[in-house]
Amino acid sequence: MTPRAITFELNGEPVTTLAEPLEPLQAVVHDRLGLTGTKAGCRQGSCGSCTVQVDGEPVLSCLVPIEHVEGRSVRTIEGLTPEGGELSPLQAAFHEGFATQCGFCSPGMITAASALLERNPNPSREEIIEALSNNVCRCTGIEPIIQAVQDAAARMRALEEAAA
Amino acid sequence: MTTQAKPFDVIGRSQERQEARGHVTGDTVFIDDLKFPRMAHMKAVRSPVPHAKVRGVDFSEAEKVPGYIGHLTHEDVPKNTYTILTLIGVEPDEEKVLAEDRVRYVGEPIAVVVAETEQAAFEAASKVKLDLEELPAVFDVEEALKEDAPVVTHWGTNYFVYEGHECRRIRYGDTEKAKQEADHIISGRYQMSPIEHAPVETTGCIAKPEADGRVTVYTNTQAIFFSLDNTAIILQMPTNKLRFIGGTVGGGFGGKVDVIVEPLATLGALKFNRPIRYVYTREEEMQVSSTRSANRIYITDGVTSDGRIISREVTTYEDAGAYSRHTPYGVTKHAANAAGPYTIPNVSIDVYCVYTNRPPSSAMRGFGVTEASFAIEMQMDRIARELNIDPWELRLRNAYRNGDERPYRKITQDATLVETIQAAAEMAGVELSAELRAMSSDDREGVN
Numbered sequence: 001m002t003p004r005a006i007t008f009e010l011n012g013e014p015v016t017t018l019a020e021p022l023e024p025l026q027a028v029v030h031d032r033l034g035l036t037g038t039k040a041g042c043r044q045g046s047c048g049s050c051t052v053q054v055d056g057e058p059v060l061s062c063l064v065p066i067e068h069v070e071g072r073s074v075r076t077i078e079g080l081t082p083e084g085g086e087l088s089p090l091q092a093a094f095h096e097g098f099a100t101q102c103g104f105c106s107p108g109m110i111t112a113a114s115a116l117l118e119r120n121p122n123p124s125r126e127e128i129i130e131a132l133s134n135n136v137c138r139c140t141g142i143e144p145i146i147q148a149v150q151d152a153a154a155r156m157r158a159l160e161e162a163a164a
Numbered sequence: 165m166t167t168q169a170k171p172f173d174v175i176g177r178s179q180e181r182q183e184a185r186g187h188v189t190g191d192t193v194f195i196d197d198l199k200f201p202r203m204a205h206m207k208a209v210r211s212p213v214p215h216a217k218v219r220g221v222d223f224s225e226a227e228k229v230p231g232y233i234g235h236l237t238h239e240d241v242p243k244n245t246y247t248i249l250t251l252i253g254v255e256p257d258e259e260k261v262l263a264e265d266r267v268r269y270v271g272e273p274i275a276v277v278v279a280e281t282e283q284a285a286f287e288a289a290s291k292v293k294l295d296l297e298e299l300p301a302v303f304d305v306e307e308a309l310k311e312d313a314p315v316v317t318h319w320g321t322n323y324f325v326y327e328g329h330e331c332r333r334i335r336y337g338d339t340e341k342a343k344q345e346a347d348h349i350i351s352g353r354y355q356m357s358p359i360e361h362a363p364v365e366t367t368g369c370i371a372k373p374e375a376d377g378r379v380t381v382y383t384n385t386q387a388i389f390f391s392l393d394n395t396a397i398i399l400q401m402p403t404n405k406l407r408f409i410g411g412t413v414g415g416g417f418g419g420k421v422d423v424i425v426e427p428l429a430t431l432g433a434l435k436f437n438r439p440i441r442y443v444y445t446r447e448e449e450m451q452v453s454s455t456r457s458a459n460r461i462y463i464t465d466g467v468t469s470d471g472r473i474i475s476r477e478v479t480t481y482e483d484a485g486a487y488s489r490h491t492p493y494g495v496t497k498h499a500a501n502a503a504g505p506y507t508i509p510n511v512s513i514d515v516y517c518v519y520t521n522r523p524p525s526s527a528m529r530g531f532g533v534t535e536a537s538f539a540i541e542m543q544m545d546r547i548a549r550e551l552n553i554d555p556w557e558l559r560l561r562n563a564y565r566n567g568d569e570r571p572y573r574k575i576t577q578d579a580t581l582v583e584t585i586q587a588a589a590e591m592a593g594v595e596l597s598a599e600l601r602a603m604s605s606d607d608r609e610g611v612n
Contacts, residue, residue: 036197037190042446077190091188103187104414
């Protein structure tokens with residue numbers, strides 16, 4: 001297939017890249033654009049490591065053809081990391097709560113959880129489990145992950161209240 | 165000169181993990197995140213059948229694939245033998261790096277192809293024509309030990325030979341005599357299927373030739389020096405020509421110690437003078453990488469009416485699959501643990517390392533021991549049910565104590581089983597009797 005120029009928004013900045021229209025979004029972001037936080041664990045939509053947000057919704061980027069995001073907004077783990085060396089409340093909760101072991105699933109977990117907290121600042125345990133049901137952690141540390149999302153939600157609500 | 169002593173303030177406190185920050189920002193570099201100029205891609209040509217003679221391999225159609233660079237067969241490998249156990253003195257070294265005249269499991273590599281892109285490498289691998297003469301295959305451990313079973317190994321028996329014996333044996337006391345004295349004979353048959361580690365990051369490496377003649381290998385192995393040493397042996401080159409960089413492993417659990425990808429990637433880097441990326445697909449990880457062994461375990465216990473196990477006989481068949489890898493070693497660990505953490509005066513254990521036409525099994529989290537624990541604890545519950553004894557009490561009465569001799573002739577030291585069971589009961593809200601609560605690993609009060 002012939003590559004062509006495809007334009008979309010990546011972490012808030014417009015980007016134009018040459019890609020084959022059916023190339024997976026994961027391959028374009030990771031291999032062509034060098035944002036290596038978006039991991040490929042299976043390339044068949046079953047592990048969730050490649051989760052990114054498209055217009056705020058979590059998607060499995062290994063299954064999304066790049067032409068599907070033309071003109072849309074894509075956010076990856078790099079776009080969820082604040083500038084200047086700080087961690088986001090969600091990243092800090094994962095870090096401090098030992099919610100990461102080998103680290104391969106972590107960017108996908110955080111990206112999926114971030115999308116949840118955007119639309120639901122106070123999710124129940126069941127809603128967190130549902131939101132992360134596409135993401136596999138084989139080191140079996142899923143409890144600290146659920147806890148970290150709950151902790152992050154509480155921190156973010158406290159920050160909101162302090163600002164209000 | 166005086167030195168200021170640093171306060172002891174590490175033990176008992178959580179410490180920040182040095183790599184955790186990179187994990188949550190996505191900055192941690194795994195091998196799949198590395199890219200080098202002129203990097204080429206390697207893919208294996210694998211056996212589609214479980215057992216066959218290899219009569220020929222034809223690359224002529226593969227060579228026509230755009231981006232094709234070349235291939236490696238067994239003729240290119242200086243020492244074409246997987247040597248993973250050479251370093252700890254366990255033989256046999258029977259597995260080939262690339263198959264020669266026989267393949268023994270579905271997915272066994274016969275050749276590798278190298279191409280400009282991963283896609284071209286896949287396509288080229290699929291176009292290599294294999295001339296195979298299929299042979300009868302065997303997939304069950306007990307079937308494999310029958311007289312007329314297809315022979316898997318090159319030495320003629322479907323079992324590993326332990327010091328002249330067909331199995332790893334332990335003999336302690338006299339189980340035949342003890343069984344006569346027992347009030348109950350209780351038997352069980354237990355088995356586990358193979359388990360795949362399924363790390364979220366698949367097995368892989370990149371081997372990069374350097375201008376000074378060395379090769380740098382970026383790998384997600386769990387055992388960097390094991391990989392380095394075995395690659396040096398297989399390539400018959402000094403270790404100072406190899407530089408291995410690792411330490412970042414996206415899940416291993418024992419599945420990334422088999423040294424499968426590094427020797428071929430390094431060989432490819434030297435032959436084609438290109439950085440070579442050889443990373444398993446998810447399908448390869450699931451179908452080809454080694455598993456925890458399948459196993460079947462038979463236990464026959466002689467038990468007294470008051471719940472003392474006075475005799476235990478165990479026969480286990482561990483399925484190595486087509487090649488040894490770490491399973492003969494796992495079998496020895498299994499034999500040592502097959503009586504369980506209990507003091508039993510008469511024990512007889514036979515553990516067979518059996519070869520079948522299934523993918524090789526190898527290391528995985530406590531392999532050999534975990535399977536023994538599974539079967540033994542199922543058996544303990546069975547005894548408790550049949551004798552109508554509380555399962556906590558049965559375990560506490562039979563638990564090993566400090567000073568007890570194990571069937572393999574070691575004296576028990578630092579036992580904590582009694583205390584662990586007591587603590588578990590408390591956490592589970594189970595009320596133990598005062599007699600059981602008073603038990604200790606340091607004496608046999610309430611046991612005899």
